[in-house]
Amino acid sequence: MKNLQKLPLYLLFVGLFAFASCESEDPVIENEGEVITDVTLAFTELDESGNPVGSAFEFTAADPEGIEVGGAPTIETVELEAGKTYRMEIEVFNSIENEDITEEILEEADEHQFYFLGSAFVGGASAPLSYTYDDASGELIGLRGTVTVSASPGLNNAQMRVVLRHDLDKSFPGADNPNFENFVQAGGESDLDITFPLILN
Numbered sequence: 001m002k003n004l005q006k007l008p009l010y011l012l013f014v015g016l017f018a019f020a021s022c023e024s025e026d027p028v029i030e031n032e033g034e035v036i037t038d039v040t041l042a043f044t045e046l047d048e049s050g051n052p053v054g055s056a057f058e059f060t061a062a063d064p065e066g067i068e069v070g071g072a073p074t075i076e077t078v079e080l081e082a083g084k085t086y087r088m089e090i091e092v093f094n095s096i097e098n099e100d101i102t103e104e105i106l107e108e109a110d111e112h113q114f115y116f117l118g119s120a121f122v123g124g125a126s127a128p129l130s131y132t133y134d135d136a137s138g139e140l141i142g143l144r145g146t147v148t149v150s151a152s153p154g155l156n157n158a159q160m161r162v163v164l165r166h167d168l169d170k171s172f173p174g175a176d177n178p179n180f181e182n183f184v185q186a187g188g189e190s191d192l193d194i195t196f197p198l199i200l201n
Contacts, residue, residue, distance in 0.1 A: 034101050034166065034191040035066045038093040041078065041196065043086040046146070052087065061194050064095065068192065077197040078160055083151035089144045090114065092192065105143060111167055114142025118161035120198045121179045128153035128200055131178045140176055153200050164192035
């Protein structure tokens with residue numbers, strides 16, 4: 001009789017052990033976004049033939065904790081001239097790990113893409129800036145591109161939003177548009193979403 005009384009307790013332990021054994025021991029690996037502490041936009045004026053004119057000039061945004069997770073990044077105001085065309089190159093860096101994220105983006109070019117939004121780029125023909133991808137590899141990334149400033153922009157002050165997406169579906173309809181406002185529909189997640197103030201002289 002005593003053995004029969006111990007049976008339910010024994011079955012309980014066996015059941016708990018079986019349940020624990022069914023759980024996966026391998027952790028699910030999540031694709032965490034890049035930590036970016038520094039962003040540099042480097043502009044070089046281009047002539048009508050697309051040749052560089054003069055030296056490059058830069059504007060930066062930085063947050064020592066990470067731009068996406070820190071309190072308030074320091075963001076410089078971008079200043080460009082109406083009617084001119086520029087090559088724009090982007091560099092991103094993680095100063096916490098002393099890691100060049102630009103190189104990582106190039107290595108994983110099929111998984112990354114920049115989008116350029118805000119009042120500077122959105123609005124069709126009336127937008128003060130237009131952008132064309134011009135990455136050396138031919139892959140649409142946005143680390144290098146051409147920015148054309150309208151000769152008579154309707155705005156002298158605008159917002160230049162720069163978004164870096166990771167793990168998106170680049171074949172999604174519209175994803176090849178650098179000013180694709182519905183970029184979230186292409187999937188993935190944002191490694192960077194920052195807005196630079198823009199002044200046009």
